[in-house]
Amino acid sequence: MSEKSNFTPPINKEEALNRIGGEEDFLNELLDIYREEFEKRYAELEKAIAEGNFQRIREAGHSIKGASANLSLPALREAAYEMEMAGKNEDLDVAQKTLKKLKMEFERLQNFLGYKS
């Protein structure tokens, strides 16, 4: 019980709830939409990285960044921003590393949400 995680939580729930008007149910609905959207974009990223399509990498990174910001997911937002930059800078190495980071952060969020609920 006393085991407290010493890392920052993947979601700043208070901030997110504040932004959307305080309804927990609605936040959960948005997180469901986010999950679906993330998986779609993630698949796009995998494909774009395999093809070296930097424009698509940038766009998908940008999309995830926006959605993450709306729900106050700082780590995912940060990783998505790095992905957008990797696309812009046409840096495939960074893109590949960031893809792993995105996946890790996404799983961390899902675990966190699963643990919480």
Place this chain on the structure above:
Amino acid sequence: MKKIKNSASSKNNLPILIAEDDPVAARLLEKKLKEWDYSIYRAENGEKAWELLRRPELRIAILDWMMPGIEGPELCFRLRQMKKSHYTYLILLTAKDTSFDIIQGLEAGADDYMTKPVNFLELKARLQTAQRIIELEDSLLQAQKKLIRLATTDPLTHAWNRRAIIKFISEETNRYQREGRPFGLLMIDLDNFKLINDTYGHQSGDQVLKKMVTIFKNNLRNYDRIGRYGGDELIILLPACNVYQTGTVAAHLLNLVRQNNFRIRGKTKIKVTLSIGGTASETISKINLNNLISTADRALYLAKKMGRDRVIIFGDSVNYEIMEKKNVRKK
């Protein structure tokens, strides 16, 4: 809080377009706007947004800057180029916040911009501004329409006023010279109008005049133009009529008025007659506004001089009386 909501819902909120490819942001916006009693259109890409934006009922749009297909600023630019009949208020949403981008967005034709994630209290206030500007625009347009109507119509008869009918005749003359499509012109005078006024009062004279215009309106084509030229003088412009058709129309109007019982002061019925002078474009060799009007005027003068209640058509080549005076007033 409740009170604010109620006051917002009592207003007539305009529908709003949300053009946003991020489903989280779109759903969030949609929920908030619905809470504030706006009805929503959604577009998840630029093409769909462009299709919806052109609809006349859409007057407010929230456009994401970066979207697949057509991006926000491009949508603003396109909409401003096409000159929609009603102004549409455009708010750009952007994750970027450097001053360069803002200027670029505003120059493309956006009215306002917000950075993401959206602060909803701010958005609510900005939408009220949008609504205010749209309402202002609408009331200006309405006022302008009303002024145009006042400046072009005769307040008594609701026929076109002198200036407006002259303008229509000029335009029709130009069209005739350009395309050769003929037109007729009738100048109509109510016989013994002064007598009606002197006998029954000016209000009765006004009533007769009004009724006469109504009879004309009901029996002419909707693109014929009726204008009040002077006190009891009316001009009728008949597009796409040659001299014979002009004469036929004139005779028809003459008979309609002859047959009508004009009710004055609610009960008294009187009969009135017309003198009509007419001309048509193809009968005048040097056509211009002055020649047309003076020709019709001379015909009218002759119709009166010959004893009223008749039609005279004049032109360079034609010169005839269409209808002899008939005594329709039986005792």
